[in-house]
Amino acid sequence: MRVLKITIAISVVGIAIFIVYFSLKQNKSNEQTPLSIKEREFIDFDLQKISNFEVVGKIIRIWRNDKYIWLSDANSSQVLEYEHTGKFKRTYGKAGGAPWENGSIWYFNKSNDEYYDYDYSKNSIRKYSILEDSLLYSYKPESQIGNTIQYKNDLFLISEFEKTVSRFSLIDIKTKETVQEFLIEDLVTNEFGEFPKTNRNLVFEGEYKSNGNSLVFTCSKFSCFFHLSSEGELRLGRTIDGFNLPRAKNVDIGNGYTMIGIEPDNLVNYASTLTENKILILSNVVKESQSKQRIIDIYNIETLKYENSIILPNYLDQRPIDLSYSNKELAILYENYSVVNYAF
DSSP: OHHHHHHHHHHHHHHHHHHHHHHHHHHOOOSOOOTTOOOOOBOOOOOEEEEEEEOSSOEEEEEEOSSEEEEEETTTTEEEEEETTSOEEEEEOOBOSSTTSBSOEEEEEEETTEEEEEETTTTEEEEEETTTTEEEEEEOOSSOOSOEEEEETTEEEEEETTSSSOEEEEEETTTTEEEEEEEOHHHHHHHHSOOOSSOHHHHTOEEEEEOSSOEEEEESSSSOEEEEOTTSOEEEEOOTTOOOOOEEEEEEEETTEEEEEEESOOOOEEEEEEOSSEEEEEEOOOOGGGTTSOEEEEEETTTOOEEEEEEOOOBTTBOEEEEEEETTEEEEEETTSEEEEEEO
């Protein structure tokens, strides 16, 4: 019975974490700034608003290309499509338990008459025909992944941190073959002096973004990001805020039971996006005088070195929680699920 109770307790906690993840992400802030934080170099940058729109729903992610902005709505399990002017166009998918229906969409991209998505609740990467309104094929990883992103055509990058060898893997979702693997232990050890032995999925929790040529994976819990170039080179960069690797910790969940966790459990980086030659990281580490704002730290895409920072404007007294760039425009998702598209 004790084993059964532990299983039930962990399952309940897991479901609760899944339901409230994005609410916690919006509201959580670091109470302590590490002493090693470097002074940011702020530049004056006047963001000119192109359009704005409010969305009825619970928006958990934002993506865009040169023409459209896409939003994942947790309430309807649909992806909402808007023109960059703010005009609503259509939705993709519908809620349901079938393999071609939606649970919770954590990645989306459209190209011509096809689109791709990743359904976290089904742990499935899928390709659809828009003209035929049908699922073409899908790929289901062996174990649950946190997220994924399209690299080129049918190639998707997934993270497999709890494997015997921690890695990113490029998967062809049509042939279901592993095309390339990128081991990360040496990269992390060389930069941080150690590598976590357990709880690696928690330590390396993070978010992907792409500019169509290269992509970035930004770690949420400490000062780290990975960049995969169009030539297939994986490199590690370090953000300026000074948070080292968190360590494994057992968390008390009551009644004498514990579950795995990490310490310290900070939210360091919210999200990221890429321009043609810069990596923009939305940071959650700010001085007390800036606690009601959020900051973009800018890194050179060639050197991965920090360059400068921009203080982002709030919208209707709400702070940014996600962003996506394309064609000299930056779409920002705010805490109240409003979207503002800026010239950038």
